[in-house]
Amino acid sequence: xxxxxxxxxxxxxxxxxxxxxxxxxxxxxxxxxxxxxxxxxxxxxxxxxxxxxxxxxxxxxxxxxxxxxxxxxxxxxxxxxxxxxxxxxxxxxxxxxxxxxxxxxxxxxxxxxxxxxxxxxxxxxxxxxxxxxxxxxxxxxxxxxxxxxxxxxxxxxxxxxxxxxxxxxxxxxxxxxxxxxxxxxxxxxxxxxxxxxxxxxxxxxxxxxxxxxxxxxxxxxxxxxxxxxxxxxxxxxxxxxxxxxxxxxxxxxxxxxxxxxxxxxxxxxxxxxxxxxxxxxxxxxxxxxxxxxxxxxxxxxxxxxxxxxxxxxxxxxxxxxxxxxxxxxxxxxxxxxxxxxxxxxxxxxxxxxxxxxxxxxxxxxxxxxxxxxxxxxxxxxxxxxxxxxxxxxxxxxxxxxxxxxxxxxxxxxxxxxxxxxxxxxxxxxxxxxxxxxxxxxxxxxxxxxxxxxxxxxxxxxxxxxxxxxxxxxxxxxxxxxxxxxxxxxxxxxxxxxxxxxxxxxxxxxxxxxxxxxxxxxxxxxxxxxxxxxxxxxxxxxxxxxxxxxxxxxxxxxxxxxxxxxxxxxxxxxxxxxxxxxxxxxxxxxxxxxxxxxxxxxxxxxxxxxxxxxxxxxxxxxxxxxxxxxxxxxxxxxxxxxxxxxxxxxxxxxxxxxxxxxxxxxxxxxxxxxxxxxxxxxxxxxxxxxxxxxxxxxxxxxxxxxxxxxxxxxxxxx
Numbered sequence: 001x002x003x004x005x006x007x008x009x010x011x012x013x014x015x016x017x018x019x020x021x022x023x024x025x026x027x028x029x030x031x032x033x034x035x036x037x038x039x040x041x042x043x044x045x046x047x048x049x050x051x052x053x054x055x056x057x058x059x060x061x062x063x064x065x066x067x068x069x070x071x072x073x074x075x076x077x078x079x080x081x082x083x084x085x086x087x088x089x090x091x092x093x094x095x096x097x098x099x100x101x102x103x104x105x106x107x108x109x110x111x112x113x114x115x116x117x118x119x120x121x122x123x124x125x126x127x128x129x130x131x132x133x134x135x136x137x138x139x140x141x142x143x144x145x146x147x148x149x150x151x152x153x154x155x156x157x158x159x160x161x162x163x164x165x166x167x168x169x170x171x172x173x174x175x176x177x178x179x180x181x182x183x184x185x186x187x188x189x190x191x192x193x194x195x196x197x198x199x200x201x202x203x204x205x206x207x208x209x210x211x212x213x214x215x216x217x218x219x220x221x222x223x224x225x226x227x228x229x230x231x232x233x234x235x236x237x238x239x240x241x242x243x244x245x246x247x248x249x250x251x252x253x254x255x256x257x258x259x260x261x262x263x264x265x266x267x268x269x270x271x272x273x274x275x276x277x278x279x280x281x282x283x284x285x286x287x288x289x290x291x292x293x294x295x296x297x298x299x300x301x302x303x304x305x306x307x308x309x310x311x312x313x314x315x316x317x318x319x320x321x322x323x324x325x326x327x328x329x330x331x332x333x334x335x336x337x338x339x340x341x342x343x344x345x346x347x348x349x350x351x352x353x354x355x356x357x358x359x360x361x362x363x364x365x366x367x368x369x370x371x372x373x374x375x376x377x378x379x380x381x382x383x384x385x386x387x388x389x390x391x392x393x394x395x396x397x398x399x400x401x402x403x404x405x406x407x408x409x410x411x412x413x414x415x416x417x418x419x420x421x422x423x424x425x426x427x428x429x430x431x432x433x434x435x436x437x438x439x440x441x442x443x444x445x446x447x448x449x450x451x452x453x454x455x456x457x458x459x460x461x462x463x464x465x466x467x468x469x470x471x472x473x474x475x476x477x478x479x480x481x482x483x484x485x486x487x488x489x490x491x492x493x494x495x496x497x498x499x500x501x502x503x504x505x506x507x508x509x510x511x512x513x514x515x516x517x518x519x520x521x522x523x524x525x526x527x528x529x530x531x532x533x534x535x536x537x538x539x540x541x542x543x544x545x546x547x548x549x550x551x552x553x554x555x556x557x558x559x560x561x562x563x564x565x566x567x568x569x570x571x572x573x574x575x576x577x578x579x580x581x582x583x584x585x586x587x588x589x590x591x592x593x594x595x596x597x598x599x600x601x602x603x604x605x606x607x608x609x610x611x612x613x614x615x616x617x618x619x620x621x622x623x624x625x626x627x628x629x630x631x632x633x634x635x636x637x638x639x640x641x642x643x644x645x646x647x648x649x650x651x652x653x654x655x656x657x658x659x660x661x662x663x664x665x666x667x668x669x670x671x672x673x674x675x676x677x678x679x680x681x682x683x684x685x686x687x688x689x690x691x692x693x694x695x696x697x698x699x700x701x702x703x704x705x706x707x708x709x710x711x712x713x714x715x716x717x
Contacts, residue, residue, distance in 0.1 A: 253313025550608025
């Protein structure tokens with residue numbers, strides 16, 4: 001059978017240490033790129049990816065996809081292991097007939113040197129088309145954090161490649177997509193923090209996207225963050241525990257059930273924790289969204305030997321599009337909720353065969369488990385409200401312990417350091433941030449409650465977080481004062497000598513609290529409403545020779561980060577490898593092209609180098625492709641780059657970002673501009689943003705700042 005080959009461009013990677021060669025994708029004619037995935041639930045298409053060496057980090061996959069409109073359109077498998085949902089937070093209903101960029105982070109351990117099978121699997125009747133693909137190594141967390149965890153402790157055995165065909169269903173070869181599972185009946189500080197900072201392993205199947213717990217537990221940084229570190233509402237007299245089981249395969253009964261251990265409930269009141277072992281959740285109904293008030297099937301859980309069991313094909317749960325909701329019979333604890341500062345629930349689960357005499361793929365990603373707790377005001381359950389959710393996590397043949405609570409990461413760290421967490425909590429691994437509590441992708445939230453902080457003798461409320469998961473060229477740390485300077489001070493030489501003084505950008509960045517001395521039409525609005533309609537972003541820089549002294553400018557990776565629903569999402573564009581020269585009076589006329597060179601992870605240019613021989617010219621440049629991201633719910637944006645020169649003060653550099661409604665040249669140029677800064681031999685972080693100076697400290701305390709940007713005294717997401 002004929003084969004065809006094409007080579008995609010390897011993007012500059014986040015955290016790249018050992019570059020991979022350009023990715024070669026090859027596939028048979030029946031399943032070659034572009035891949036169109038259609039034909040109903042379980043339809044698959046596979047391409048093969050050839051790597052010259054096994055990745056040393058996680059491997060990111062950049063895709064161009066047409067029709068990425070839903071968060072639960074399918075799954076991505078690598079060498080038979082499910083590694084990411086399609087298309088999670090990249091989904092947007094407006095993508096129905098549009099091409100969108102999708103960036104998925106997969107565990108490096110599932111890839112191998114040589115040929116790798118990359119399979120796209122559809123859920124329900126979703127249809128989408130994969131147009132292009134390329135890879136990069138990264139230190140960012142995978143979409144399924146439980147898979148990243150199990151890959152650190154287990155090896156993946158070699159197997160025969162997946163048989164390719166134009167389409168086939170999940171039921172034809174269930175073992176081909178099985179994954180190993182390493183569970184535990186313990187929790188770490190990282191687990192406790194992830195509960196309020198990380199999304200579910202899989203966006204909750206069947207839950208409408210309009211529900212704020214479809215992707216994240218609540219409370220969390222993205223869902224009801226105002227409930228973190230807040231007492232339960234006054235007037236409730238009882239608390240209880242509950243659980244959810246989601247069927248992920250949407251297939252017939254897989255001969256697999258979920259075994260659920262005892263549930264625990266603990267609340268912090270009068271300076272100490274009060275813990276109750278509630279028992280296993282032996283009562284369960286099935287439900288469908290969006291009508292969740294009425295149970296469809298009753299009494300679908302079995303109970304024996306101190307554990308509860310539920311699964312497709314067991315005791316009345318026969319429809320995979322339904323989920324179970326379970327609880328402990330008569331499982332409630334009386335408490336005056338007004339004095340409850342913190343609330344926590346935890347429980348363990350694993351998979352078991354329904355019929356031990358028949359095959360059962362226990363680690364085949366069959367079920368996702370979640371737990372939570374309610375508060376209510378009567379024996380009949382009137383006024384019942386969810387107090388906490390856990391993250392929903394995929395369960396396999398080994399025990400996994402889940403936890404839900406309403407504490408911020410800082411409160412968890414503080415109380416852990418004090419030894420002031422429930423003694424019954426199966427916590428292992430230590431309490432310091434160096435133990436891994438703040439890893440790539442964790443988010444930051446408001447400061448601890450005053451009552452909790454009062455017990456933290458000698459503890460800082462703004463502890464510096466651990467390592468940055470993005471490759472930074474410089475090593476400096478920004479302060480809130482420097483972030484304030486970005487929008488309250490003019491350029492270090494104003495007006496900039498290469499910009500006509502009548503231009504708005506001649507004196508200061510944008511937005512800014514400063515007014516142009518003579519041009520009243522210059523607007524420096526901090527509001528974000530003007531950004532809502534745009535969906536692509538690109539960064540850029542400008543540079544000029546200040547002293548007419550030949551010198552070299554070095555610039556590292558350019559970053560943009562967007563704050564949406566309390567979570568910073570950051571994109572690394574790589575160093576600006578494209579640049580041209582222009583005259584002051586004719587900004588759009590290029591006097592010389594290709595004046596920047598790339599090498600050793602930085603971009604180099606400057607007066608006296610190559611084509612830049614006229615000190616009166618300025619440079620303008622940018623890195624790789626634009627970033628596709630919907631901004632309809634964006635709150636704030638930041639852009640930054642690290643830069644330096646060999647000599648002191650020879651050049652000045654500024655940066656900024658453009659917004660566009662598509663890849664065409666329409667939109668809002670220079671939506672954000674930095675101050676232009678003089679450079680020296682030490683790396684300088686040049687940063688711009690649209691956060692009003694009065695809000696900088698609030699953002700620090702409430703959300704923190706992007707983990708790729710070091711801000712002194714602020715948590716990092």
